[in-house]
Amino acid sequence: MTQAIAENLPSSAPPPEQGHHSPTTWRTFFSFSEDHKVIGIQYLVTSFVFYLIGGALAVGVRAELATPEVDFVSRELYNQLFTVHATVMIFLWIVPAGTGGFGNYLLPLMIGARDMAFPKLNAVAFWMIPPAGVLLIGSFLVEAPGSGWTSYPPLSLVNGQVGEMCWIVSVLLLGTSSILGAVNFSTTILKMRRPGLQLTQMPLFCWAMLSASALILISTPVLAGALILLSFDLMLGTNFFNPAGGGEPVVYQHMFWFYSHPAVYIMILPVFGMISDILPVHARKPIFGYKAIAYSSLAISFLGLIVWAHHMFTSGTPPWLRMFFMVATMIIAVPTGIKVFSWVATIWGGKIRLNSAMLFSMGFVSMFVVGGLSGVMVASVPFDIHVHDTYFIVAHLHYVLFGGSVFGLYAGIYHWYPKMVGRMLNETWGKIHFVLTFVGFNLCFMPMHWLGLQGMPRRVAEYDPQFATVNLICTIGSFLLAISTLPFIFNAVWCWVKGEKAPNNPWNALSLEWQTESPPIPTNWVGEPPLITDPYAYGTKSGRKSIGAIRGSDLWAAKS
Amino acid sequence: MQTSAVDTETTLNVASTAAIAHHDEHPDFRIFGMIMFLLAESMIFLGLFAAYLTFRAVSTLPEDQMPELELLLPGINTLILISSSFIIHKAEDSIKENDIQGVQKWFGISAVLGVIFWRVSCLNTAT
Ligand SMILES: [Cu+2]
Numbered sequence: 001m002t003q004a005i006a007e008n009l010p011s012s013a014p015p016p017e018q019g020h021h022s023p024t025t026w027r028t029f030f031s032f033s034e035d036h037k038v039i040g041i042q043y044l045v046t047s048f049v050f051y052l053i054g055g056a057l058a059v060g061v062r063a064e065l066a067t068p069e070v071d072f073v074s075r076e077l078y079n080q081l082f083t084v085h086a087t088v089m090i091f092l093w094i095v096p097a098g099t100g101g102f103g104n105y106l107l108p109l110m111i112g113a114r115d116m117a118f119p120k121l122n123a124v125a126f127w128m129i130p131p132a133g134v135l136l137i138g139s140f141l142v143e144a145p146g147s148g149w150t151s152y153p154p155l156s157l158v159n160g161q162v163g164e165m166c167w168i169v170s171v172l173l174l175g176t177s178s179i180l181g182a183v184n185f186s187t188t189i190l191k192m193r194r195p196g197l198q199l200t201q202m203p204l205f206c207w208a209m210l211s212a213s214a215l216i217l218i219s220t221p222v223l224a225g226a227l228i229l230l231s232f233d234l235m236l237g238t239n240f241f242n243p244a245g246g247g248e249p250v251v252y253q254h255m256f257w258f259y260s261h262p263a264v265y266i267m268i269l270p271v272f273g274m275i276s277d278i279l280p281v282h283a284r285k286p287i288f289g290y291k292a293i294a295y296s297s298l299a300i301s302f303l304g305l306i307v308w309a310h311h312m313f314t315s316g317t318p319p320w321l322r323m324f325f326m327v328a329t330m331i332i333a334v335p336t337g338i339k340v341f342s343w344v345a346t347i348w349g350g351k352i353r354l355n356s357a358m359l360f361s362m363g364f365v366s367m368f369v370v371g372g373l374s375g376v377m378v379a380s381v382p383f384d385i386h387v388h389d390t391y392f393i394v395a396h397l398h399y400v401l402f403g404g405s406v407f408g409l410y411a412g413i414y415h416w417y418p419k420m421v422g423r424m425l426n427e428t429w430g431k432i433h434f435v436l437t438f439v440g441f442n443l444c445f446m447p448m449h450w451l452g453l454q455g456m457p458r459r460v461a462e463y464d465p466q467f468a469t470v471n472l473i474c475t476i477g478s479f480l481l482a483i484s485t486l487p488f489i490f491n492a493v494w495c496w497v498k499g500e501k502a503p504n505n506p507w508n509a510l511s512l513e514w515q516t517e518s519p520p521i522p523t524n525w526v527g528e529p530p531l532i533t534d535p536y537a538y539g540t541k542s543g544r545k546s547i548g549a550i551r552g553s554d555l556w557a558a559k560s
Numbered sequence: 561m562q563t564s565a566v567d568t569e570t571t572l573n574v575a576s577t578a579a580i581a582h583h584d585e586h587p588d589f590r591i592f593g594m595i596m597f598l599l600a601e602s603m604i605f606l607g608l609f610a611a612y613l614t615f616r617a618v619s620t621l622p623e624d625q626m627p628e629l630e631l632l633l634p635g636i637n638t639l640i641l642i643s644s645s646f647i648i649h650k651a652e653d654s655i656k657e658n659d660i661q662g663v664q665k666w667f668g669i670s671a672v673l674g675v676i677f678w679r680v681s682c683l684n685t686a687t
Contacts, residue, residue, distance in 0.1 A: 117589045183596045191589045217600040222607035229611070240611075246625065251615050255607055316618075 032127065034119035035522055039126050040105025041420060044413070046126075047097040050133055054088035055482055057081050062444075062478035068465045078461035079146035080163070084136060086149035087167065090263065091174040092133050094405045098270035099216070100126065100181050102412050103209050105420060107185060109513035109520065110203045112194025112529035117187040125180040132173035139166035148459060150256060153241040153249045157234055164234055168227045175220045175227075178266075182216035185209050194512075194529050201533045203511045204293050208273025211297040215262040215269070215304060223259030226252055250315055257308035265304040267401060268368075269297055271408030272339055275361050278415045279343055280536050281509045282358040283350030287536040289342040296335035303332045313381050314388045322381050329379035336372055340365065351539075353507075356430030360411035363438055367403025371396055374449065389459070392452025398445045410437070410488070417492070418506050422519045423499030429491040436484035444477030511535035633684045640677045644670055 028038050029045070060081045064072040073081065104122065108115055116122045139145065145167035147156035156164050189210050193202070230252065232238040239245030241252040272293075280287045287293065309317055309325040317325075343365050352358060374396040378384045387393060410433075417425050447470045452458075456467050463471065505514040512532050516525050612629075619626065647670045654662030 115586070117587075118593055119586075121593075179597075179600050183593050183600070186596050187589050187593045191592055192587065217596060218603055221600050221603035222610075225604045225607040225611070229608075240615075246619075246621050246627075248615050248619050250618050251611050254614055255611055258607065 032123050034115070034123050036104045036108050036116045036119065036122060037420070037520060037522075037524075039122050040101055040103075042126055043096050043104060043129075044101035046129060046133075047093045047101060050088050050092035051097075052485065053137060054085050054093055055485065057085035057088065059478055059482050061085060062475040064461055065463070065471050066475040068463050068468050068471075070461045073461070075461045076146060079148075079459070080140070080144035082459060083145050083148050083167075084140070087136060087145075087171065088133070089401070090149065090267065091171060092129065092136070094267040094401060094409070095174075095178060095263070096129055097409050098267060098405065099178065099185070099209065099212055100129075102205070102270055102274060102409075102416070103181070103185050103212075106205055106416065106513060107188055107209060108192070109419075109516070109524060110206055110511060111189065111192060112197060112512055112525075112531075113188060113192040114523050116184050117192050118184050121180055122184050125177045125184070128173050128177040128180075132170045132177070135166055135173075136170040139163055142166075150260070151230070152256075153230060153233065153247075153252050154243055156230065157242055161234055165231065168231050168234075172224055172227055175224050178216050179220050182213035182220075186213040186217065189213075194531065196531050197533070200291065200294070201535075203273075203535050204276035204287065204290065204297075205270070205273035207294040208269045208271075208276070208297050211301040212266050212269040214298075214301050215266050218305060219259040219262040219266075222255055226255035226259075229255075250312070253312050253315055254309070257311045258305075261308040261311065262301075262304045264400065265300055267405045268408075269300065271364070271405050271412070272297065274412040274415070275343060275364055275408055276339075277511065277535075278357055278361045278411055279346045280538055281415070281507050281511075282353040282355065282361070283347040284353070284538045285346055285350040286538055286540065287342070288345035288348075289338070290536065292338050293342050296338045299335040300332060303328065303335070307332060310379055310384070313384045326379055326381050330376060333372065333376050340369060340372070355414070355427055356425065356434055357411050357414035359431065359434040360407050360414060363434065364404060364407040364411055367399055367407055367441070371399025371401075371403055374399060387452050389457055390452035391448040391456045391458055394458050395445050395448035395452060398441075398448075402441060402445070407437075410434075413492070415507070416513075417495075418502035419513060419518050419520070421496050421499070422502050422517075423495050424502045424506065425495050425499065426491050429487045433484060433487045433491065436480060436487065440477050440480030440484050442477070444474050444481055447473050447477075510537060630684070633680050637677055637680050637684070640673050640680075644673055647673070 028035075029042055033039060033042075058081075060073060061078065064070070064078050064081075066072070070078070104116065107113075139162070143160050143163040143166075145151070145156075145159070145163040147159045147164065147167075151164070151167060189202070189206050193199075199207075229238075229240040233240055233242050233247065239247040241247045241249050243249055276287060276293050307325055307329040309321060310329045313322055313325075347362070374392070378387060378393065378396055414425060414430055417423075451467055451470055451474075454467070456463055502518045504516065504518050506518075507514070510532065512529060512535065513520075515530050515532070616626070647666050651663050651666035651670070654660075654666060
């Protein structure tokens with residue numbers, strides 16, 4: 001099965017071809033580089049900066065909610081804070097970091113390609129993000145959008161044209177960037193694999209990126225269509241969605257959620273892929289159920305496209321339609337459950353290396369399960385009608401997007417930092433970071449389940465005084481979360497400069513990205529990349545043998 | 561489970577000049593990428609059509625106020641738009657064949673179509 005390639009070819013390693021590449025310095029990261037590794041790091045660092053900004057906005061929201069009265073910020077500013085917070089976290093942090101950041105950095109390395117299929121397009125996609133981010137956050141200087149990240153009409157039509165247009169243009173730019181990225185990812189995965197590497201031999205991250213790219217290509221344009229119509233209503237006085245002129249706000253909701261439910265999977269699928277690649281390495285065991293995990297990503301993609309109206313159970317959706325969307329939504333728990341069981345079975349009885357990457361991965365699995373279970377709860381129509389627009393939803397979505405996506409992104413950073421930077425992260429600081437994040441996260445969001453069940457509505461600056469104590473606990477948790485980023489920033493910056501030099505393959509991993517230098521040379525490999533047909537053969541005899549034999553460039557150096 | 565993770569022998573054997581050449585000239589997948597992009601772009605229109613149908617289904621407007629779908633003029637313009645792709649393609653073919661008259665003919669037709677399109681659009685928005 002592995003002997004797929006012609007054998008009568010000369011076996012001398014070719015000379016390195018680095019002549020026309022200038023070395024990567026800090027300046028490279030501020031240039032229009034077409035190297036997928038540079039672009040990947042550009043995405044990660046840029047989106048992390050936006051994460052800090054979005055986090056600061058969240059701290060503003062929680063500071064306001066520390067007391068039941070409106071005291072810290074005005075009601076208007078409060079609305080703007082949570083609107084921009086959500087937009088930043090989704091469109092400027094999780095989507096670009098998961099797909100653009102890790103997707104760009106890892107995909108070509110994992111499939112043995114020199115670069116992405118369209119390097120220039122790749123750079124264009126990245127450079128659309130900073131202006132969009134500046135436009136969105138800079139809107140605070142003039143007039144920030146304050147209609148929630150959903151921007152439902154008619155509210156969004158009466159809340160101020162300037163802020164709303166800033167929001168629309170920014171999201172359109174980010175959506176375009178995301179579509180261009182997905183064109184690149186799908187073409188790269190389907191067409192650029194090293195000769196001899198089959199789809200079912202790719203690391204699972206590639207499957208996850210393929211599924212996420214399909215979702216981006218299919219759903220993001222529909223959001224673009226909705227936003228264009230919304231901007232017509234806003235600026236030209238048309239009445240597509242404006243009920244005052246006979247328009248239908250519910251049509252906007254359908255179009256919006258046709259993108260924004262799949263967006264959840266665009267944010268979580270790449271992380272699913274990363275976790276599937278991190279757990280086996282640090283548990284020293286083969287992945288459990290490769291094909292089940294790979295194909296369940298595709299199943300999630302497909303199902304993710306037909307469940308959007310579960311966000312509209314209280315929007316006058318007719319009962320038969322609610323029934324369909326309720327059942328379809330609950331079915332998604334099946335492929336997702338397959339993944340969770342496979343992950344647990346992978347680490348079951350493993351020789352676990354409990355480092356920061358593994359802690360965040362296991363934190364991801366446990367927190368995501370909480371978010372997934374509350375997801376099944378709100379999928380059911382009668383329960384959802386009770387908790388719609390309450391803090392129960394806020395708790396649920398943060399367990400999925402923070403406990404899920406953000407924990408997973410951190411796990412990915414701890415795991416691949418040595419490859420990207422060529423230096424090791426400090427483990428002690430990593431563990432401090434994990435404990436602070438885990439405690440702060442649960443302190444902040446766990447009590448919100450109770451608040452929601454008691455009926456505290458979301459998106460309001462003031463609340464019933466009976467909720468004061470619990471809200472204070474949430475606020476303390478959010479401050480702890482803000483503090484928790486400090487050890488990480490310190491660790492990442494310090495180790496970039498002074499960290500211990502990373503070997504090529506510090507985790508003794510089998511997948512292809514570890515079989516080259518840390519950081520990889522601009523052409524990724526000296527010579528042809530190795531053919532790795534089973535990147536998960538940990539603990540097997542052949543796995544042990546091959547890991548001794550293959551150490552990236554050493555292999556080629558020894559051979560030439 | 562497959563038996564071999566990293567087949568060193570195969571791996572080394574593959575290090576061929578042929579395979580290297582494959583990688584070093586950056587392969588051209590523009591057509592494939594374009595299809596991916598068109599797939600995405602067509603979703604905008606599919607979304608707009610679906611939105612229109614949804615509007616008709618959920619709108620509470622009384623029957624006589626329901627906006628009517630204009631078919632004739634937009635239909636003509638859609639035909640012009642689609643045929644212009646083929647006409648420009650024809651013009652391009654003529655360029656490749658060094659057929660100056662052909663280029664002039666096809667570009668001329670597309671200019672005429674452009675004028676018709678513009679007039680029809682004016683009529684359409686005027687009503
Ligand atoms: Cu949803």
